[in-house]
Amino acid sequence: MKIRSPRYHRETPQRYRLEAAKTESGEIFFPPRVCYPGGEKAEPIRMANNGKVVTFTVIHTPPAEYSDLAPYALGIIELDDGARITSQIVDVDPADVKIGMRVRVEFRKIRTEGDEGLLCYGYKVVPE
Amino acid sequence: MPDVGIVGYGAYIPRYRIKVESIALTWGADAENYKRGLQLREKSVPGLDQDTITLSVEAARYALRRADIDGSRIGAAYVGSESHPYAVKPTGTILAEAIGATPECHTADFEFACKAGTEAMYVVYSQVKAGLIEYGLGIGGDTSQGAPGDALEYSASAGAAAFVFGTENVIARVDETYAFMTDTPDFWRREHEHYPQHGGRFTGEPAYFKHTLGAANGIMKKAGLTADDFDYVVFHQPNGKFPMAAGKRLGIPREKIETGWLVPRLGNTYSGASPLGLTAILDVAKPGNRILMVSFGSGAGSDAFIFTVLDRILEVQDLAPKTDPQLDENKIYLDYGSYAKFRGKILRNT
Numbered sequence: 001m002k003i004r005s006p007r008y009h010r011e012t013p014q015r016y017r018l019e020a021a022k023t024e025s026g027e028i029f030f031p032p033r034v035c036y037p038g039g040e041k042a043e044p045i046r047m048a049n050n051g052k053v054v055t056f057t058v059i060h061t062p063p064a065e066y067s068d069l070a071p072y073a074l075g076i077i078e079l080d081d082g083a084r085i086t087s088q089i090v091d092v093d094p095a096d097v098k099i100g101m102r103v104r105v106e107f108r109k110i111r112t113e114g115d116e117g118l119l120c121y122g123y124k125v126v127p128e
Numbered sequence: 129m130p131d132v133g134i135v136g137y138g139a140y141i142p143r144y145r146i147k148v149e150s151i152a153l154t155w156g157a158d159a160e161n162y163k164r165g166l167q168l169r170e171k172s173v174p175g176l177d178q179d180t181i182t183l184s185v186e187a188a189r190y191a192l193r194r195a196d197i198d199g200s201r202i203g204a205a206y207v208g209s210e211s212h213p214y215a216v217k218p219t220g221t222i223l224a225e226a227i228g229a230t231p232e233c234h235t236a237d238f239e240f241a242c243k244a245g246t247e248a249m250y251v252v253y254s255q256v257k258a259g260l261i262e263y264g265l266g267i268g269g270d271t272s273q274g275a276p277g278d279a280l281e282y283s284a285s286a287g288a289a290a291f292v293f294g295t296e297n298v299i300a301r302v303d304e305t306y307a308f309m310t311d312t313p314d315f316w317r318r319e320h321e322h323y324p325q326h327g328g329r330f331t332g333e334p335a336y337f338k339h340t341l342g343a344a345n346g347i348m349k350k351a352g353l354t355a356d357d358f359d360y361v362v363f364h365q366p367n368g369k370f371p372m373a374a375g376k377r378l379g380i381p382r383e384k385i386e387t388g389w390l391v392p393r394l395g396n397t398y399s400g401a402s403p404l405g406l407t408a409i410l411d412v413a414k415p416g417n418r419i420l421m422v423s424f425g426s427g428a429g430s431d432a433f434i435f436t437v438l439d440r441i442l443e444v445q446d447l448a449p450k451t452d453p454q455l456d457e458n459k460i461y462l463d464y465g466s467y468a469k470f471r472g473k474i475l476r477n478t
Binding site for chain 1: 189213222227
């Protein structure tokens with residue numbers, strides 16, 4: 001089977017701890033980049049843990065590794081520091097998800113690489 | 129010697145529940161008989177994307193919030209569980225990475241049936257007391273499993289509790305510790321088996337009660353205290369009956385146990401059981417209260433702690449979600465089919 005964990009491992013700081021980069025002019029980049037507009041320098045920051053749903057869709061036909069979760073809501077979340085992330089919205093019936101709904105970030109299992117591979121963790125959001 | 133004790137605590141309980149009736153209906157069992165015998169109504173169930181690691185991380189984050197420290201100051205993080213997600217690969221490294229404690233952090237995964245959580249607390253406390261680390265995290269968490277149709281299926285549940293130990297801003301000072309254990313074959317699971325075996329009635333007198341009462345009497349003698357000296361008591365709670373029976377035999381009034389007696393609404397969270405009971409007590413405790421905690425793990429043994437609650441407790445109680453609201457609010461009930469799917473009990477081609 002194809003193991004994708006090396007890439008996943010490199011993304012650990014943003015997936016586990018919501019680490020972003022803040023440039024000298026105050027712009028937040030998530031995930032952090034190799035270089036920034038105008039050659040600005042950036043410092044790692046940890047993003048806010050709470051936010052609101054900007055928009056969302058409900059996935060009924062997901063990729064095979066997410067099939068047990070269907071139907072599930074996938075949304076764009078604006079965190080309280082202004083940065084936006086894409087995340088599953090869980091622990092809620094997708095029919096009850098609303099634009100503007102307050103959510104908080106939780107640590108969850110994102111997918112498993114089959115029965116023998118790695119368990120991949122990261123962030124999802126749940127209703128506040 | 130400065131006070132050494134708990135400086136922050138956190139509890140995490142999944143939102144999903146299944147009622148005793150739903151399990152009994154599937155297996156043609158008498159629900160009322162189980163509810164009366166086990167003295168529990170429902171149990172928590174982890175979501176499809178939750179396991180011991182995710183529950184432990186959330187509990188640890190709440191504990192750090194109450195301790196008001198950054199994860200990078202944690203010098204040791206130990207997770208006690210009998211449901212570590214990997215057979216080989218530590219729970220502790222993933223947890224430490226998630227809270228930002230790496231790389232200067234010592235981690236280890238503990239296992240001792242339901243006692244692994246207090247073992248983690250015991251060792252972290254010892255390290256802080258010895259001056260080896262400034263702060264440490266001791267965590268008990270489980271997503272425990274009972275074989276389909278077995279009595280354990282009615283109680284085996286999910287949750288985690290985390291405690292930051294330190295010497296600055298202590299909220300509950302450790303006054304005494306004590307451990308009591310013997311080689312007792314009351315409950316076990318062999319390698320590659322999906323579900324544990326247990327000795328039925330043998331799990332009571334020679335296992336739970338011998339060790340729980342042995343540790344409770346031992347620590348009280350060591351500390352020069354009696355049952356009357358405690359405001360709150362929490363025991364391991366594999367069902368509703370055992371902790372209340374242990375209390376009765378020690379002469380402890382029921383109301384001193386009830387605050388940390390979560391099992392009727394939660395089930396048995398194994399390594400998280402007495403630690404989660406302690407979080408519910410700390411949520412309402414007042415400065416000066418004295419707490420007796422006695423865990424139990426099959427195999428078998430008990431760890432005991434005596435805590436005295438200090439003034440700072442009042443400043444931290446509201447800094448993170450409390451335990452009772454997590455138990456009683458926003459519950460999502462599952463039928464047995466969904467529960468079987470959530471717990472991987474349905475046979476499928478891979």
